[in-house]
Amino acid sequence: MAVDVEQQLALLKAQLEERPGAKKKLSMVVFSGDLDKHIASMIIATGAAAMGMEVVLFYTFWGTAALRDPHKKVGGKNLVEKMFGMMLPKGRNKTKLSSMHMAGMGTAMIKNIMKKKNVASLDEMFDIAGQLGIKIVLCEMSMDLMGLKREEMIDYPNMSVGGVATFLADAAESSIQLFI
Amino acid sequence: MAEYTVNKTLDCKGLKCPMPIVKMSQEMPKAAIGDVIEVISTDPGALSDFPAWAKTTGNQVVDTKQEAGLIKIYVKRLK
Numbered sequence: 001m002a003v004d005v006e007q008q009l010a011l012l013k014a015q016l017e018e019r020p021g022a023k024k025k026l027s028m029v030v031f032s033g034d035l036d037k038h039i040a041s042m043i044i045a046t047g048a049a050a051m052g053m054e055v056v057l058f059y060t061f062w063g064t065a066a067l068r069d070p071h072k073k074v075g076g077k078n079l080v081e082k083m084f085g086m087m088l089p090k091g092r093n094k095t096k097l098s099s100m101h102m103a104g105m106g107t108a109m110i111k112n113i114m115k116k117k118n119v120a121s122l123d124e125m126f127d128i129a130g131q132l133g134i135k136i137v138l139c140e141m142s143m144d145l146m147g148l149k150r151e152e153m154i155d156y157p158n159m160s161v162g163g164v165a166t167f168l169a170d171a172a173e174s175s176i177q178l179f180i
Numbered sequence: 181m182a183e184y185t186v187n188k189t190l191d192c193k194g195l196k197c198p199m200p201i202v203k204m205s206q207e208m209p210k211a212a213i214g215d216v217i218e219v220i221s222t223d224p225g226a227l228s229d230f231p232a233w234a235k236t237t238g239n240q241v242v243d244t245k246q247e248a249g250l251i252k253i254y255v256k257r258l259k
Binding site: 024043046047049050051052053117118119120128132 | 194195196197198199201202204205232233236237
């Protein structure tokens with residue numbers, strides 16, 4: 001009798017650990033390309049990592065542009081891809097506020113205020129993210145549509161390319177899922 | 181308040197969210213179980229961030245002091 005109960009308890013414990021959303025993990029879709037949204041997603045991501053959570057950021061659509069390295073040049077693009085390349089911001093420091101951008105004044109102002117108040121810059125936050133083991137997955141489809149190549153992306157310690165199933169698999173076992 | 185001795189001080193003066201808890205997350209693994217880390221911060225958000233951090237990581241805030249414009253939080257490593 002006692003053995004039976006113990007066995008059942010062990011089984012239940014195992015099932016509890018396997019249930020979806022049980023892991024101390026954060027999955028975030030970074031869809032927006034605005035500076036303020038990138039800052040918010042990085043603060044949440046680094047905060048989560050600091051609290052011991054596993055963090056995966058899935059960069060898609062407009063968000064992908066922030067991962068471009070302004071110092072890297074890449075060839076082999078057709079006309080449309082070249083156009084996209086010119087129109088999209090070349091990296092995180094070229095992104096704009098989602099409101100009050102005011103032809104650049106608002107964006108410059110917020111960066112200035114952040115510096116004055118000693119809030120970590122986006123550059124610093126990406127550095128910390130890398131140190132904390134935060135994983136970045138690049139949406140393969142977005143890169144394909146916008147003609148962005150893997151070689152023009154920033155150097156980041158834990159970055160890979162994936163599709164929607166990759167994101168959903170991560171999301172399904174996460175306790176927090178966000179769309180920014 | 182229970183008795184405790186400070187084993188390490190983390191100077192987070194001037195640092196803003198998320199830096200104080202990021203620094204704590206990097207410092208805590210170096211401490212022994214039972215050690216108390218004193219965090220000195222100027223960020224008011226730290227008052228709610230550290231208890232939240234402690235709860236999620238399984239540690240404990242044993243004391244909080246506010247003096248001379250500084251916030252001092254004492255976090256004990258439980259595991």
